[in-house]
Amino acid sequence: MSDARTKLIRQLQGAYSGELAAAFAYRGHWRSVRDAAERARIAEIEADEWHHRELVAGLLRDLGGKPNRSRDAIFWCIGRTLGALCHISGWFVPMYGAGKLERGNIVEYEEAAVFARDCGHPEMIDCLLTMAEVEWEHERYFRERIIGHKLLRLFPLWDAAPPKTTIRG
Ligand SMILES: [Fe+2]
Numbered sequence: 001m002s003d004a005r006t007k008l009i010r011q012l013q014g015a016y017s018g019e020l021a022a023a024f025a026y027r028g029h030w031r032s033v034r035d036a037a038e039r040a041r042i043a044e045i046e047a048d049e050w051h052h053r054e055l056v057a058g059l060l061r062d063l064g065g066k067p068n069r070s071r072d073a074i075f076w077c078i079g080r081t082l083g084a085l086c087h088i089s090g091w092f093v094p095m096y097g098a099g100k101l102e103r104g105n106i107v108e109y110e111e112a113a114v115f116a117r118d119c120g121h122p123e124m125i126d127c128l129l130t131m132a133e134v135e136w137e138h139e140r141y142f143r144e145r146i147i148g149h150k151l152l153r154l155f156p157l158w159d160a161a162p163p164k165t166t167i168r169g
């Protein structure tokens with residue numbers, strides 16, 4: 001039981017810092033694209049990631065854990081760097097990279113939900129799976145942007161996420 005709690009705290013510390021990097025990367029990303037609809041949607045995704053970070057902070061607090069400050073500093077640098085790179089890397093690469101990372105984020109929150117169940121925190125499951133569902137929407141958005149792009153010959157498309165309804169399964 002305590003092992004699942006340790007795993008959950010570690011998973012949430014990772015997610016907490018990952019959300020920071022994602023939010024800054026998306027800030028650079030939406031500012032770098034020209035299309036108004038893309039700017040709006042990616043800015044909305046940035047806001048989702050800040051919200052996730054707050055939710056994760058709350059879960060960590062409830063577990064008596066806290067963010068890993070050195071990890072957070074590293075991910076701050078990663079996010080800022082990725083955000084800056086969006087301005088020089090062209091349209092495709094940030095869209096592709098974002099979708100691929102979002103695919104991992106879905107799994108990260110699904111795993112966290114399993115750890116929450118295993119360590120006696122069923123009240124956290126809904127919050128974690130709701131975040132997984134939002135990451136699912138993010139992944140789908142970026143996938144739809146790049147489908148049919150000629151650079152997919154060089155960058156193979158990642159495996160599609162299973163249907164959204166399977167998250168609750
Ligand atoms: Fe997120």
Ligand SMILES: [Fe+2]
Pocket residue numbers: 022045049102105134135138
């Ligand atoms: Fe996301």
